[in-house]
Amino acid sequence: MSKSTSRNEKAEKIRRLMVTEGDAVATNTRGFNTGRYESVANLDDYEELKQEARAIKEDAIERLPELLEQVRETVEANGGTVYLANDAADANRYIREVCEDEAAERVVKSKSMTSEEIEVNEDLESAGIDVVETDLGEWVLQVADEAPSHIVAPAIHKSRQGIADLFNEVFADELDDPLETAEELTMFAREQLGEKIEGADVGMTGANFITADTGTLALVTSEGNARKSAVVPDTHVAVAGVEKIVPSVEDLQPFVELIGRSGTGQDITSYISLLTPPVESPPVDFADDETPIAEGSKSDRAFHLVLIDNGRLAMREDEQLKETLYCIRCSACSNVCANFQSVGGHAFGGETYSGGIATGWEAGIEGLDTAAEFNDLCTGCSRCVEACPVGIDIPWINTVVRDRINRGESSEFDWLVDGLTPDEESGGMDLGKRFFGNFSTVAKVGSATAPLSNWVAQTSVARTAMERVLGIDRRRELPAFQRQTLVKWFDTRGGSRVDAADATREAVLYPDLYTNHVQVERGQAAVRALEALDVHVRIPDISSSGRAPLSQGMIATAEQHAHEVYGALAEHVDAERDIVVVEPSDLAMFDREYEKFLPAKSHERLSEHSYEVMEYLYGLLHNGGDASVLRNAGDRSAETDAVAYHSHCQQRTLGLEGHTVAVLENLGYDVLTSETECCGMAGSFGYKSEYYELSMDVGSRLQDQFTAPEGQGRTVVASGTSCLEQLDALLSRPTQHPVELVAPK
């Protein structure tokens, strides 16, 4: 299949899902996400709890072999059995044998992603055993014969009306009146499932955590079906990945406080079951319903803990994928993700898992091919990083997997981009990715030959070729390269107008790729603003940060950039010059990703001395800088009083949105901030033909807010290049970087 056909198919699938499931997914995930912000804000020691949770997971995975042994001992001492299954087939065979030994006709299950992973339902059903999902959402999917679209709330892609239609059709014979309300649907399901539970022979659950010191399973639920599934039948099978083990009961505390808040935004779910099976609660035999239950006893119970490896122990040995094992499957990274909010897990997911972290799980469990199906949907916006209760660098895992996928691909068209792609990659990767990854060279050639390069690029012949070979959607306006780069402009004007001797501070304005070649005006504005506050500015000709190659999964190339940039900036840092960055995604490189590429000391040094441009202005004003020299301070014209500001996703993750807002407010602006996590453009993502419509859908939320009455008349400012490009496509108003708004003419 050619690249462009597969792009068309992908675009078509995404388009279809956005129409059929997009609204329900968006409403639910955004509700969860808002709930998370509110719920964690009420938790005084949120950050400490996250650190504790992270430390417990790091320690547990480190000591996993030892903890596995301990769990075996404690569970066996309690009277249960432990089986360590190598893979899905091994686990299913064991579970089937347990059921057959019990002559089981029916198994009732509570929700468990790990059981979905091994597809135990299909296996048991093929052996003639009836398997009933008792979680209401899972049951809806079982009735509808559909796959989960979310790791915590599996049926979020279905609306109440959709579920009502389904039940009214499937259960037409049992219903006098059609079901309509959520209450009616729930009570109907409760009744149906209640009967199934009463007659069940085996109860199957998952486990969110297993404590090694006691052999206790912690189950995080709300409906009560897991409680019934574990306590009614006399045989309990629990299926869990080996990574679920924590050392002790006390270790559960941070997770109990974090998991509900991070996921659906509840402070705590209705039930946290701490079961140490076989449990002392007597089984309930509804077939013999006149005998007091207390006459039964624990000795009637059997318990099997089936621990699943299925690739996890190998992930533990993989320095990059290992972090995935810390995941507690709370779903925060799905809910916060702008792309996930638009398409849900049926597009943004693999065989079992969905959302940002699914790339790690699917790569480790199923392999790179499965991860490759959806890995591109992570744009690296990084909003999930602070949402994750165990601090997993989810974008990094996506980048690593993308890099591995790239290395496995090859193409006959390599020659087409070869001249433009001086990268460190072994070749053979997707051409579009290679093109975007080498954008710094494209930009250099583009500026050198502008305006010709811009005209040529805009011709329909060129756009058709770009779309077919590189996958650049022709509906996108291409960035226009400027003949005079920022570096050249600065040289031509004779360097800084503030003498180093008279300056309050000295700063290096980092000429990031876009500011240098495309949005030169914002770089010029930054220079004027800094100089107005008596800063001596320098703009050396320095390599681009490596953000572009990194976003395409070209890690080796990105790393090369990191070394070059650090080499060029280190001397300035030593001379006590501050590094000022306009493009937030490049500052995020210095702060976050360079940690992976540079020695710790170097990374720290660069990160500590680097500032986002508005953050820097904030600092200058805070330290006595004269706000009145910035444009509009004092005598603004009325129409620029009100500002609508969209911060950049990575800038927000760095905690720097507030600085821009503070500077603007200090200068007398009334600021409305955007409520969306990401504008949808995300660097090259929105240019790609298979993702163009998704990108516009994500952006439409920003458009809605900025065109609603409260946002309508406001001057639009945004910090990121991509965000500005996206806003230009979405709004009929002009947009600008905040520094352009405040810099003196």
Next chain:
Amino acid sequence: MATGTVSTFEDSLERLDVGWTRTSPEAVESTLAELIRGPAVGVALAESLSLPESVRRDPTPADLREAKTGVTMASLAIADYGSLVLESTPEGAEQVSLFPDLHVAVLYESDIVDGMEEAFSWLGPRLREGGTDGKSAILATGPSATADMGSLVRGAHGPKAVHVVIVADDEDENEAERVDE
């Protein structure tokens, strides 16, 4: 336990839409009699507390199916969350708290702790201790609930409502009890 703990607990219950009644050990029986809707099932409470006559002890599966109310003890409560720690017992406390539409939990005021950290410092030794009961527990917060059918509904597979009876205990007795544990 500070007085603040109890009022924090009550605030949390209020937020969860869980009702509560404060009473004395002697009045537990009459308080329960007013709260329960029949038929009711229950498991024995702490030694000095009595269940009303109308509450069926030692329930059969048929009783569980029919019961409108289930009465059990709560071993501990967590003020910040409004959570109850319900321990499993060979008499079937877990089932009694789970099947009927209304769960009435009886709790000593002195068993309310501030936060999750205190709760887990209690649960750790308790779960490790072994013996015939107290090795499994449910941290229950509010009634059972689901949002899977399009909006939040109370009473999915478990109770639709929860009511807590908070029993005042005199300080000395309380101290003694703590030492026992």
